[in-house]
Amino acid sequence: MADLELRQVVKDFGNLRVIHGIDLKIDHGEFIVFVGPSGCGKSTLLRMIAGLEEISGGDVMIDGQVVNDMPAARRELAMVFQSYALYPHMSVRKNLAFGLETMKVPKPEIERQVKQAADILQINELLDRKPGQLSGGQRQRVAIGRAIVREPRIFLFDEPLSNLDAELRMQMRVEINRLHRRLGSTMVFVTHDQVEAMTLADRIVVLRAGRVEQVGSPLELYNKPDNIFVAGFLGSPRMNFLPGTVDRVEGHRGEILLAGGQRLTTEFSAPPKAGEAVTIGVRPEDLVPVPETDAVLIGEVTIAEQLGGETYVYVTLPDGQSATVEIKGQARVRPGDRLHLAFEDGKFHIFGSDEKVIRRT
Amino acid sequence: MFLLPWLIGFFGLTLGPTLASLYLSFTDYDLLTSPRWSGLENYEYAFFHDRRLGNALSVTFTYVLWSVPLKLTVALLLAMVLDRSVRGVAFYRATFYLPSLLGASVAIAVLWRQIFGAQGLVNQMLFLLTGMKGPAWVAHPDYALTTLIVLAIWQFGSPMIIFLAGLRQVPQDLYEAASMDGASGWRQFRKITLPLLAPVIFFNLVFQTIEAFKAFTQAYIVSGGQGGPVDSTLFYSLYLYEEAFANFRMGYASALAWLLLVIIAIFTAIAFATSKYWVYYEDEGR
Ligand SMILES: Nc1ncnc2c1ncn2[C@@H]1O[C@H](COP(=O)(O)OP(=O)(O)O)[C@@H](O)[C@H]1O
Ligand SMILES: [Mg+2]
Numbered sequence: 001m002a003d004l005e006l007r008q009v010v011k012d013f014g015n016l017r018v019i020h021g022i023d024l025k026i027d028h029g030e031f032i033v034f035v036g037p038s039g040c041g042k043s044t045l046l047r048m049i050a051g052l053e054e055i056s057g058g059d060v061m062i063d064g065q066v067v068n069d070m071p072a073a074r075r076e077l078a079m080v081f082q083s084y085a086l087y088p089h090m091s092v093r094k095n096l097a098f099g100l101e102t103m104k105v106p107k108p109e110i111e112r113q114v115k116q117a118a119d120i121l122q123i124n125e126l127l128d129r130k131p132g133q134l135s136g137g138q139r140q141r142v143a144i145g146r147a148i149v150r151e152p153r154i155f156l157f158d159e160p161l162s163n164l165d166a167e168l169r170m171q172m173r174v175e176i177n178r179l180h181r182r183l184g185s186t187m188v189f190v191t192h193d194q195v196e197a198m199t200l201a202d203r204i205v206v207l208r209a210g211r212v213e214q215v216g217s218p219l220e221l222y223n224k225p226d227n228i229f230v231a232g233f234l235g236s237p238r239m240n241f242l243p244g245t246v247d248r249v250e251g252h253r254g255e256i257l258l259a260g261g262q263r264l265t266t267e268f269s270a271p272p273k274a275g276e277a278v279t280i281g282v283r284p285e286d287l288v289p290v291p292e293t294d295a296v297l298i299g300e301v302t303i304a305e306q307l308g309g310e311t312y313v314y315v316t317l318p319d320g321q322s323a324t325v326e327i328k329g330q331a332r333v334r335p336g337d338r339l340h341l342a343f344e345d346g347k348f349h350i351f352g353s354d355e356k357v358i359r360r361t
Numbered sequence: 362m363f364l365l366p367w368l369i370g371f372f373g374l375t376l377g378p379t380l381a382s383l384y385l386s387f388t389d390y391d392l393l394t395s396p397r398w399s400g401l402e403n404y405e406y407a408f409f410h411d412r413r414l415g416n417a418l419s420v421t422f423t424y425v426l427w428s429v430p431l432k433l434t435v436a437l438l439l440a441m442v443l444d445r446s447v448r449g450v451a452f453y454r455a456t457f458y459l460p461s462l463l464g465a466s467v468a469i470a471v472l473w474r475q476i477f478g479a480q481g482l483v484n485q486m487l488f489l490l491t492g493m494k495g496p497a498w499v500a501h502p503d504y505a506l507t508t509l510i511v512l513a514i515w516q517f518g519s520p521m522i523i524f525l526a527g528l529r530q531v532p533q534d535l536y537e538a539a540s541m542d543g544a545s546g547w548r549q550f551r552k553i554t555l556p557l558l559a560p561v562i563f564f565n566l567v568f569q570t571i572e573a574f575k576a577f578t579q580a581y582i583v584s585g586g587q588g589g590p591v592d593s594t595l596f597y598s599l600y601l602y603e604e605a606f607a608n609f610r611m612g613y614a615s616a617l618a619w620l621l622l623v624i625i626a627i628f629t630a631i632a633f634a635t636s637k638y639w640v641y642y643e644d645e646g647r
Binding site for chain 2: 050051052071072073074076077078079081083085086087088089098099102103146150
């Protein structure tokens with residue numbers, strides 16, 4: 001168990017800066033997820049924490065100690081790799097024991113720890129096999145087992161589930177969750193999958209092009225995104241973004257003209273200037289069918305996807321934009337139908353021309 | 362049918378002479394008169410009476426036992442340095458390979474004689490540095506073989522290139538995983554590099570050993586074809602050559618050739634038999 005702090009951490013590959021000064025504090029026992037599109041620097045950041053990548057600037061601190069120059073082998077962290085990186089020539093048992101043998105732990109103690117990890121991950125039957133004889137899911141378990149056995153100060157995961165099929169992925173997600181509750185260790189988990197981020201994290205760190213966009217609990221980020229990027233990245237189906245123009249501003253109140261011609265009166269947390277182009281963000285589940293007189297938007301149904309428990313309706317708005325509407329249950333809509341829509345309980349976000357939020361739900 | 366050219370080549374150029382030499386090994390044959398059947402006489406002489414053969418075997422075994430491990434060690438070390446430092450710089454690698462190609466050639470062996478001769482480069486350096494007068498390395502029975510072993514080690518190029526290719530096959534993330542597991546560089550080398558490289562080491566070992574048993578060119582040039590001084594560089598193949606083309610005992614030379622073949626075969630068999638204890642193959646999943 002340990003806490004972790006990043007201070008103005010920078011990474012350059014040659015002339016290319018891929019991490020632009022990241023600050024972050026992670027507490028004892030927290031489950032932190034780095035999420036962001038591919039290439040945004042998640043792995044690089046994780047590997048800098050691990051000690052596998054040199055730190056070009058700033059400090060990485062574990063338990064208050066700067067570890068910038070401490071080699072990976074001495075940081076007492078464990079990492080689960082996307083490729084699993086199991087030692088192909090060793091049995092599963094040897095794979096699990098390798099770290100402990102390195103530390104010269106007595107044999108009986110190693111056996112006990114290996115057995116315990118194997119119990120937790122239910123890989124007892126696999127102990128004498130070689131990695132080459134295991135399925136993807138089994139390899140993943142062994143890779144996690146290898147991390148557990150070491151009782152590391154911090155667990156690091158680099159997209160450990162991305163090579164598994166959907167069902168196995170969900171199963172492992174649940175198991176990693178359970179593991180975290182059981183061990184209570186600090187864990188840093190990298191993924192590009194927002195569902196993994198939402199379901200696993202105590203706090204999510206949204207990264208984009210080597211910068212932190214927002215840090216917060218999954219629901220904080222979902223309900224109160226700071227900017228269009230975060231709003232669009234979390235949530236499936238994606239948030240709808242509708243263009244609009246600020247028509248009038250009086251103090252914190254104002255009126256927005258939507259591209260379809262409708263008007264929207266609202267309050268701003270950070271008032272824009274009149275005439276500024278803004279973006280209205282509304283989640284599919286907050287866009288609800290209403291009687292014609294209450295309508296903010298009118299859309300023509302293009303496709304209705306029936307998922308049984310809910311229906312995703314894709315509509316085209318008068319200005320040609322499309323939007324997604326999520327309706328609970330099995331909605332009776334057909335392509336060509338006209339839907340009158342409004343924002344549920346004023347649940348919409350407005351983002352200024354700089355993409356930052358100027359009105360929260 | 363497309364095998365035909367190969368078959369003709371195999372029987373005409375390989376199998377034919379091989380069988381012919383097997384036959385000749387049971388005869389007396391001096392190239393001038395026709396072969397005369399002598400039964401096991403040649404083998405009997407080789408096993409029980411031939412002092413020079415005993416010496417040749419001893420020289421050859423010494424040469425094999427020293428040159429092969431040392432050459433492979435040097436090749437592996439250099440391959441690791443190359444693998445780590447200059448990823449993807451082809452030219453640099455080629456320059457490392459060059460001395461080996463040259464070393465194999467006759468020219469370098471002649472050069473070697475100059476370098477290690479009584480007035481050679483080495484001794485001039487030695488004199489300049491220490492004031493000592495060095496021996497004529499290749500002309501002195503105590504040093505001639507050592508010199509040839511050094512020359513052999515110098516030809517580390519081809520095993521090095523093979524090692525380098527093998528090192529490239531070891532996934533980088535295994536080393537990363539091992540360092541996360543707290544393993545030092547040495548432990549990573551022993552527990553990951555060596556076992557994963559075992560098939561390549563095995564190949565190099567067998568191949569280089571066979572090559573060393575057959576070593577000929579350098580000793581021939583350096584010793585002027587005599588295996589001297591005082592038979593100290595009388596390699597097996599050199600002795601065989603002498604018997605065949607200096608003394609014209611073709612029958613006996615054929616018997617010697619077959620003995621060498623058997624020795625090499627025995628060694629190779631041992632290597633293969635023990636390999637299952639130390640060579641891990643990826644697809645085997647033991
Ligand atoms: N060894 C490297 N050399 C040069 N550029 C690299 C290296 N590793 C990563 N990068 C670059 O750094 C950026 C971030 O990479 P990475 O951390 O792997 O992204 P992510 O894990 O978020 O997909 C990418 O643009 C990638 O091309
Ligand atoms: Mg990555």
